[in-house]
Amino acid sequence: MSTGARAAPWRIVAWLGWGLAAGALLALGVLWRLERTQTWATPAIDPGRFVALRTAAGPAPAAGTWLVALNPGCPHCMKSLGTVIAEHRDDPARPIISVLLVDMPQRLDAQRVAALPGDAVWWDARGDWRRRWGHRVYGEIMHFDADGNYLGTEPPPPDPLP
Amino acid sequence: MIASTASPTRPAGGLPWPFARWFLPFGLLFVAWLWWDVALRQATAMLAAQPHRPAIGVAGPAAFMTALRFVLLAAEAAVYVLWWRTRGARLPFVRFYVMLVALSAFDLFAMSLGRAALRTPALAPWFAPLTGIAILDPRTLPLGAGLRAGFGSLGLLTLGRIACTAWAQAMALGRGMREPLLVTGGLWLATRLILWWSLDIFRGMSPLP
Numbered sequence: 066m067s068t069g070a071r072a073a074p075w076r077i078v079a080w081l082g083w084g085l086a087a088g089a090l091l092a093l094g095v096l097w098r099l100e101r102t103q104t105w106a107t108p109a110i111d112p113g114r115f116v117a118l119r120t121a122a123g124p125a126p127a128a129g130t131w132l133v134a135l136n137p138g139c140p141h142c143m144k145s146l147g148t149v150i151a152e153h154r155d156d157p158a159r160p161i162i163s164v165l166l167v168d169m170p171q172r173l174d175a176q177r178v179a180a181l182p183g184d185a186v187w188w189d190a191r192g193d194w195r196r197r198w199g200h201r202v203y204g205e206i207m208h209f210d211a212d213g214n215y216l217g218t219e220p221p222p223p224d225p226l227p
Numbered sequence: 228m229i230a231s232t233a234s235p236t237r238p239a240g241g242l243p244w245p246f247a248r249w250f251l252p253f254g255l256l257f258v259a260w261l262w263w264d265v266a267l268r269q270a271t272a273m274l275a276a277q278p279h280r281p282a283i284g285v286a287g288p289a290a291f292m293t294a295l296r297f298v299l300l301a302a303e304a305a306v307y308v309l310w311w312r313t314r315g316a317r318l319p320f321v322r323f324y325v326m327l328v329a330l331s332a333f334d335l336f337a338m339s340l341g342r343a344a345l346r347t348p349a350l351a352p353w354f355a356p357l358t359g360i361a362i363l364d365p366r367t368l369p370l371g372a373g374l375r376a377g378f379g380s381l382g383l384l385t386l387g388r389i390a391c392t393a394w395a396q397a398m399a400l401g402r403g404m405r406e407p408l409l410v411t412g413g414l415w416l417a418t419r420l421i422l423w424w425s426l427d428i429f430r431g432m433s434p435l436p
Contacts (some may be wrong), residue, residue, distance in 0.1 A: 093428075099430055198432060200431055221436070
């Protein structure tokens with residue numbers, strides 16, 4: 066084992082490396098703390114903030130509205146939307162199932178909007194979903210009552226077990 | 228440096244091989260096969276979740292995931308070797324790596340209990356002391372998804388894996404258990420905190436299953 070003066074610079078570099086790793090862990094912890102203590106806005110279907118690309122006919126039913134956060138580039142959340150719609154296809158008292166297009170700087174063209182399933186399609190052009198509400202998982206389902214009050218968010222349907 | 232008291236089963240450095248020498252390739256192959264089986268299940272689930280089934284089969288991703296597992300175990304061994312080098316001691320990489328591969332049987336066993344509990348949920352509370360609370364239905368113990376992912380696997384099997392990893396270092400270095408336990412426990416804690424905080428930052432205010 067090498068010792069003394071020859072080993073010293075290597076050791077210093079190694080200790081610096083460990084210190085850097087500990088510092089990175091600390092920085093991650095600080096970032097996490099800042100994120101968790103930040104005050105986020107409550108999700109709301111606000112026609113003044115979203116762009117309506119397709120609207121649902123008639124008033125909201127008693128079952129309210131479900132808003133599925135969707136990015137067309139994400140096949141998993143497209144599947145999540147398909148699952149939600151399929152589960153409620155034959156339910157006469159089903160809620161309005163709306164799509165909220167998120168993380169899209171450009172408006173989706175009319176042809177692709179028409180191809181999307183769901184009763185209504187909103188475009189979150191300002192990025193509220195991510196920046197004001199602090200939400201980040203595509204495919205999640207936000208629940209609102211008939212008066213538009215936010216009830217909570219359900220995670221995307223789980224994948225099938227192997 | 229420790230004076231050598233080498234024998235065929237207790238070589239220089241004091242850390243024995245995890246299996247008898249003649250059985251070593253078979254033992255390692257068996258562990259690799261168990262990880263391959265886990266990877267196959269995970270790859271099957273991943274591909275089933277895709278709306279448009281890709282043309283590749285399950286074997287390719289499963290082989291990649293198995294190889295990745297062994298690379299990660301090598302990285303884990305390298306971190307310990309580097310730590311002890313910084314402290315001025317030599318931990319034999321290959322022997323310690325082989326020991327970590329063998330000790331990954333703890334993780335495999337915990338995973339198999341987890342699968343059994345998914346098939347038979349009534350078993351979950353009985354397995355939880357071994358596997359940690361991640362095995363329980365999240366509705367019965369509503370922790371955040373990040374905290375659950377980070378520390379949900381803390382059970383007797385994880386504690387056993389930490390203790391055995393520390394023991395392997397103590398044997399190899401001819402030291403007591405105190406410092407190896409602190410190093411191993413500290414590294415485990417750091418990785419769990421990284422997982423917890425990263426997952427929470429990734430999901431933001433969105434819930435996870």
